[in-house]
Amino acid sequence: MNNPVAEYLASVKPEAVNTAFLAYLCGLTETAAIAPKIAASIVGELENQRKRVKLIASENYCSLAVQLTMGNLFTDKYAEGMPGRRFYAGNENVDAVEADAAAEARKLFGAEYANVQPHCGADANVLAYWAILSARVEAPALEALGETNLYKLSGAQWQELKRSLGSQKLLGLDYYSGGHLTHGYRYNLSSRMFDVHSYSVSGETGMLDYDAIEGQALEIRPLILLAGYSAYPRKINFRRMREIADKAGAVFMVDMAHFAGLVAGKVFSGDYDPVPHAHVVTTTTHKTLRGPRAGLVLAKQEFAEALDKGCPLTMGGPLPHIIAAKAVAFKEAGRDEFRDYAARIVENCRALAAACINNGLTVLTGGTDNHLILVNVNELDNGSGRITGRQAESALHECHITLNRNSLPGDPNGPWYTSGLRIGTAAVTTLGMGTAEMEELGAIIALVLKAVSPAPAGSKAKYTIEPGAKAEALDRVKKLLDRFPVYPELDLEFLQKAFC
Ligand code: DSN
Numbered sequence: 001m002n003n004p005v006a007e008y009l010a011s012v013k014p015e016a017v018n019t020a021f022l023a024y025l026c027g028l029t030e031t032a033a034i035a036p037k038i039a040a041s042i043v044g045e046l047e048n049q050r051k052r053v054k055l056i057a058s059e060n061y062c063s064l065a066v067q068l069t070m071g072n073l074f075t076d077k078y079a080e081g082m083p084g085r086r087f088y089a090g091n092e093n094v095d096a097v098e099a100d101a102a103a104e105a106r107k108l109f110g111a112e113y114a115n116v117q118p119h120c121g122a123d124a125n126v127l128a129y130w131a132i133l134s135a136r137v138e139a140p141a142l143e144a145l146g147e148t149n150l151y152k153l154s155g156a157q158w159q160e161l162k163r164s165l166g167s168q169k170l171l172g173l174d175y176y177s178g179g180h181l182t183h184g185y186r187y188n189l190s191s192r193m194f195d196v197h198s199y200s201v202s203g204e205t206g207m208l209d210y211d212a213i214e215g216q217a218l219e220i221r222p223l224i225l226l227a228g229y230s231a232y233p234r235k236i237n238f239r240r241m242r243e244i245a246d247k248a249g250a251v252f253m254v255d256m257a258h259f260a261g262l263v264a265g266k267v268f269s270g271d272y273d274p275v276p277h278a279h280v281v282t283t284t285t286h287k288t289l290r291g292p293r294a295g296l297v298l299a300k301q302e303f304a305e306a307l308d309k310g311c312p313l314t315m316g317g318p319l320p321h322i323i324a325a326k327a328v329a330f331k332e333a334g335r336d337e338f339r340d341y342a343a344r345i346v347e348n349c350r351a352l353a354a355a356c357i358n359n360g361l362t363v364l365t366g367g368t369d370n371h372l373i374l375v376n377v378n379e380l381d382n383g384s385g386r387i388t389g390r391q392a393e394s395a396l397h398e399c400h401i402t403l404n405r406n407s408l409p410g411d412p413n414g415p416w417y418t419s420g421l422r423i424g425t426a427a428v429t430t431l432g433m434g435t436a437e438m439e440e441l442g443a444i445i446a447l448v449l450k451a452v453s454p455a456p457a458g459s460k461a462k463y464t465i466e467p468g469a470k471a472e473a474l475d476r477v478k479k480l481l482d483r484f485p486v487y488p489e490l491d492l493e494f495l496q497k498a499f500c
Contacts, residue, residue: 004498057424074320104330111298118295131306168223174198178232228255261288265342291329351435355442378419389418
């Protein structure tokens with residue numbers, strides 16, 4: 001097509017113009033004029049997402065309002081500092097956007113303080129860790145030296161202060177129990193910043209054992225007690241965790257990246273809402289919260305000063321165009337429809353867990369309280385050997401079901417091959433699917449997993465899948481997705497003709 005925008009406009013009556021589609025079309029036309037392959041890949045991604053059902057627990061589909069807010073001239077601005085106190089001139093509008101986004105975040109979560117600058121969850125965690133170190137370790141150390149300003153320290157004092165900062169204890173959920181890499185995993189910066197200790201889920205129930213955590217915390221006396229997860233299917237009692245932190249003299253930090261949408265949507269309230277209980281809460285904004293790919297830190301006022309020094313502490317220039325999209329997402333998450341959405345995520349997840357169990361799969365802890373379940377695929381023996389999480393993930397992807405393999409507590413197959421699958425319902429709930437569709441998805445997943453065998457025998461990555469089962473699964477996924485298209489506002493056929 002010479003000019004896709006003109007062709008589209010000529011094909012519709014003015015009152016029938018689809019503005020979201022038109023906006024996409026204009027954007028892709030600009031992109032294709034410079035980089036046609038990039039435009040084709042964007043359309044290719046839509047095609048891919050239309051034909052594969054997304055069950056990755058950490059992904060979602062944000063609104064087109066959020067997406068379109070990201071593509072604007074704010075990307076050209078440098079804005080180190082905080083609203084009203086920048087290291088560059090010309091930030092009047094960035095100030096307005098950032099102040100609005102932070103106010104929306106505070107209102108949505110009932111937080112005393114919000115920093116909307118982190119680019120992602122890992123960024124938010126590094127900022128939170130250093131702000132806690134600054135407020136609780138560095139500031140008292142400076143005070144003991146009769147100083148408030150790092151620049152006034154002698155070379156020897158500065159060296160001594162730096163040495164002391166890395167020796168504090170962090171106590172978080174261990175990786176195999178569902179903790180995140182940034183919670184002290186050996187290959188992550190967090191394990192170099194802190195003397196890391198971990199608590200695990202109970203070997204009997206697969207759930208957190210608060211009395212055991214309390215015993216550990218009182219023995220270790222960490223600077224930070226950290227709660228939160230990437231792969232734990234149950235809710236956490238944050239009031240109880242705060243009690244433990246207080247007894248141990250620790251700062252209580254929560255990483256709610258996975259379940260921020262359930263907090264915003266009031267599914268997790270009272271003892272299960274981390275914001276009133278924790279000193280510092282971090283999150284991503286793109287998982288259950290359904291905003292742009294980015295991060296956020298919420299905190300009690302005590303940490304505001306340290307967090308406001310995020311630049312130059314751990315961050316450079318913020319991304320004002322993404323912060324604008326965060327403001328849009330926070331407004332969306334404050335609506336009644338979002339509460340309904342959050343409740344349906346969990347309802348769907350419970351239905352999916354039941355469907356998996358009814359179809360003979362092993363679901364850890366016997367169910368879920370949140371948006372994800374963990375399935376132990378290593379329990380299945382299809383006659384020619386047990387499969388790994390990696391084989392299960394690949395076979396399901398071949399059948400157009402996208403999810404990810406995951407380590408399980410005490411996993412004999414390690415973090416690469418794994419024995420588990422993590423399955424989440426945030427994205428399919430956005431598409432409008434309900435419990436009937438979860439029953440169908442559970443049945444299709446079981447159909448595929450029961451048809452997979454390691455091949456050659458003993459392989460942890462290669463596999464065969466029985467062709468009849470694969471054909472049936474592909475057909476059933478297609479029928480499901482035909483009823484629930486991703487971004488129905490976008491005319492895929494038109495975009496393919498224009499850009500592919
Ligand atoms: N990668 C995200 C997840 O899948 O949980 C967190 O980093």
